[in-house]
Amino acid sequence: MSVTGRPTSRDVARVAGVSQATVSLVLGGKWRGRVSERTAAAVRTAADELGYRPNLAARSLRLGQTRTALLVVPALTHEYFARIYTGAARVAAEHGFGVVLYPSPAGIGPAPDPFGSARAAIDGVIASSMAADALSGIGDGGLPLVMLDSEPAPAGGAPTVNLAVADGIRQVTRHLLGLGHRRFAHIAADVDTWTFRVRTETVAAELAGVDGVRLRTERCALDVEAARAAARRALGGPGPRPTVLLCDGDVLAAGACKAARGLGLRVPQDLSVSGFDDLALATALDPELTSVALPAEEVGAAGMSALLALLAGSPVVPAELPVELVVRSSTAPPPPSP
Amino acid sequence: MSVTGRPTSRDVARVAGVSQATVSLVLGGKWRGRVSERTAAAVRTAADELGYRPNLAARSLRLGQTRTALLVVPALTHEYFARIYTGAARVAAEHGFGVVLYPSPAGIGPAPDPFGSARAAIDGVIASSMAADALSGIGDGGLPLVMLDSEPAPAGGAPTVNLAVADGIRQVTRHLLGLGHRRFAHIAADVDTWTFRVRTETVAAELAGVDGVRLRTERCALDVEAARAAARRALGGPGPRPTVLLCDGDVLAAGACKAARGLGLRVPQDLSVSGFDDLALATALDPELTSVALPAEEVGAAGMSALLALLAGSPVVPAELPVELVVRSSTAPPPPSP
């Protein structure tokens, strides 16, 4: 027995009456034609009896790798990241890898050092939707890095796996324009992240060329209450009232709906509201939100695949995954102009 | 340089012109009066220059411990577990520990073996709100274990940190009874877990003794759509319509609200709805939900403290943390009887 109280491969060897090397061979599954069937069986029996589990620390030390990836996410709460994890973990498991989550403490929280607080030994890092300045602690460390949902790298940088966010926004705006809307308010997340920068830019760009369109933008933090206040400002502001609140996320859309109700406006008859992300929240609300569905699980899977390729030294091609507009009941033609 | 391409303590020693032992002493912070200031400074400079990071695998192997705890949760999506993690991570950090998350694949998913798939080497396990049968893979392994939100152990078993769930339900029922409600429907989560069993039992127990009270129970899966269907059944069923839907969670309450609206019932004028957990969802909905707030972060913190005590061999006292009813706008007196 080892110092930790757990049986070691030595113990297994002794019980089975063989050498440590043989145990390693058998349990490592690479004994075909090197160890007799009988011996192999004996080894497995002994290991079972003792409840032997290989010591991961020792294995990592010997192998120089841990077969573990670190997934850095900005917030656990968001169901989006849970799905990213699921996809990444699936692909990882298929390759004998594990995934350890590190919820990056945005501002407050534990040390901003993934390698200190997520103490696990790591072969590579997948960073998702990180703020521009939150990368500092990750960029160095010299570990292979894949970025999800981030500014495409200038070649030579970390490979990226992105969503077609711009296309998603385009689908939303065209849907709304098609319904007849011309007076837009954009409830924009006040977060310095590639994905949100793209959203804001694309809304403006798409609406810029259209005749008679007015666009007002209100920025707010990424929570319901802030969004309610922002929507309130947009609806109460000077000039003709917007007929639609285009929101950067479902959470913001929830706030927008509350603001509308607070003003006695019915959604969608008096005011249309659109979301983004297509979280469970989108269908928890009433009316259900028109939103843009993101293939989050596939993003996670593609990210893990990219990291695996990186670790194997293969070339990695940046990917962009398609998104899809889901029309529900929160959007409708604008009310007749007074 | 090591085989992994990363600088080792040997490299630091060479650059600083000292021995490995000295490096270890200095970087381990235990050199007071054993190494001269000058040498210590030299070591730190060298380590900085090289970007030295100690190899965790080697350290774990030598020390026989990893200073890492595994937190097993049934679902990442739930904001409740994100908060558990936050609390656990905070206490862990204060003691030089790390926390690795393992989202237990409920039924489907990767291997049900935390020690295989969450490959990190682990000193102990904290399991939160696990289904009764999901413990099998965890119970063995011989690792110190703390259970959160689970059946109190029969002494000698794993220590538990629990919420005063029964008291929370009691607060809700009394609030509703106080408003004048007598015809109850309980929208219960169809999940075989201590916390939900207690909720169901307590609702029944609290309402049992009260004159003229009718209770109907509808079970459903833990999602909005299932809850909507269950609420629909409860409202459409035979006999006089319930005046209140008491829900096992905010997610279920969201579904209940949708069912109400679908039937043209106003919340709370025609029908009261109460939630549980007090998630962000509770205030994202309109009207905002009356719910029961759970000190999730403190549960996580207490769980980690208990595990730390366990590892230190100290006695651990089971804890039960208080919960608090939050009255919002989804509950009101019942409509006058026809």
Place this chain on the structure above:
DNA sequence: TTGTAGGCGTTATCAT
């Protein structure tokens, strides 16, 4: 005040 040496549990290379 600093250096030497041994071993943690594993895998891989070489003998036998």
Place this chain on the structure above:
DNA sequence: ATGATAACGCCTACAA
């Protein structure tokens, strides 16, 4: 077909 042996990088008696 199997066994002895040498690392992997770190920590810590003990020696100098």
